[in-house]
Amino acid sequence: MVQTMMKNENNIKINVQSSQNVGEEITATNEKNTVFGTNNFNLWYGEHHALKEINLDIKENDVTAIIGPSGCGKSTYIKALNRMVELVPIVKTNGEINYRGRNIFDANYQVEELRTHVGMVFQKPNPFPKSIYDNIAYGPRIHGIKNKKVLDEIVEKSLRGAAIWDEVKDRLNQNAYGLSGGQQQRICIARCLAIEPDVILMDEPTSALDPISTLKVEELVQELKGNYSIVIVTHNMQQAARISDKTAFFLNGEVVEFDNTDKIFSTPRDQRTEDYISGRFG
């Protein structure tokens, strides 16, 4: 018992150290590649001007958190990054969002291509009512992979990547609906990893989960950022502070402040940011 506690303490120490390292990394490598460059981007739902003149650069291998009160446009912004907003028929946009240098709103940019590079994890866990295996294999299959051996490998790799392999490896043929909410959400993350994306968008991925499942997903985000760029929308400011490198604060469809997370949470430039993170409104 004492031993395990000591072990935990060691772990904590290591964690603290590694997060310090991460902090150093940010200051050291300021010249990360830009994954998403947003220039003067506007979006309307019918008459409602939901995003106003957004300018935001999302860097490679960063966890970028987007925070703000309900209705501030943060979900709309993340859904613009993979053009999921277009499922709402009355959406109009102008300005550009460049993914790796190409404007994704160009008429000849195939949305299917964009979405194979930019995966998404949704607010509510939404596995298909199929087996765990078929859920993970869904993405590779739609992109034409039929070879059973290759699919087996992708499924195992993705489930390991989402830290859920050990929990489900003996029941890959069971329906994903039999899993708990937290497990379902990690299945959805694994399903997203299976298309081997470059960026993972997460739209409030833990808002429907209990604290322990939330912690697991947060740890997972930390592990994934080595290989992926992650954009995460969250209502939970502690979560943003814990897991992100950069934080953007949205209010009424505008970016109020965008900076390194520790800067935002310690010495914000804008009074509104300070009011929001100190819980005075929102």
Place this chain on the structure above:
Amino acid sequence: MRYIDDSVVMKRMKTRLNKNKSWKALFLTGTLFALLCLVILLVRIVTQGIGYLDWDFITSFASRSPERAGIKAALIGSIYMMCIIAPVSMILGVSTAIYLEEYAKKNKINDFIRMNISNLAGVPSIVFGLLGLTIFVRALALGKSLLAAGFTMSLLILPVIIVAAQEAIRAVPKEQREASYGMGATKWQTITRVVLPAAIPGILTGSILALSRAIGETAPLVVIGIPVILRFLPDSLLSEFTALPMQIYDWAKRPQEEFLYVASAGIIILMLFLVIMNSIAIFIRNKFSKRY
């Protein structure tokens, strides 16, 4: 100060409870009355018809004598007709539903189309009979054939199938579609891999119920002019044929009392047919329906 006064509440309690009871009694009476009518009908038909119902009845053609009259031509005719109606109406109906739910943009014209399809489901069957007579029997010169009747019946149940399929497709949660689109699936991939597998039980249930309506419909067949007394089986899609409700209608209007019993026997066959189809629909619904 309390707004709800206990003494007033107690005073009104009795009236409220009585009202509660009397409404319940009214609803129960309604249900029992319907059940009673159904039971009387069933008992009458079974007691009258059972004497004529045997293997010979199923395997003989129509006859002038009630003892030798059989239902073979009508039974086979109805089954053949079903083989035309089922594919035609389901392919057209499900395609329309997929188009309206997944592809069509939300605008006034499409809303108008959607609304009118629901209205079409309420158009009397005799109107569809006239439509079939004009288009299939005369304009396309298909005659009083299996094909003409099958197409007419398909049109008749098409709106019902479209509406049922639309509802089944709409019931697939939008999160499921988002998950699929989010991985770069095309619309067609999303429809075949996510939407249809989830909607199929609802679509099949609705379609089978619509088909069982088509089996029992008489008016369109009368308008088209389907013959009643046939002593042969249809040998091609363009042959003349007869169907169960036509045969029953003919027997029922004959003057000899015995033919009334023969008609009852025919009704038993028709009802068995319907019970089997509805059981299949219920089985599919229970077995394959998915919960989210």
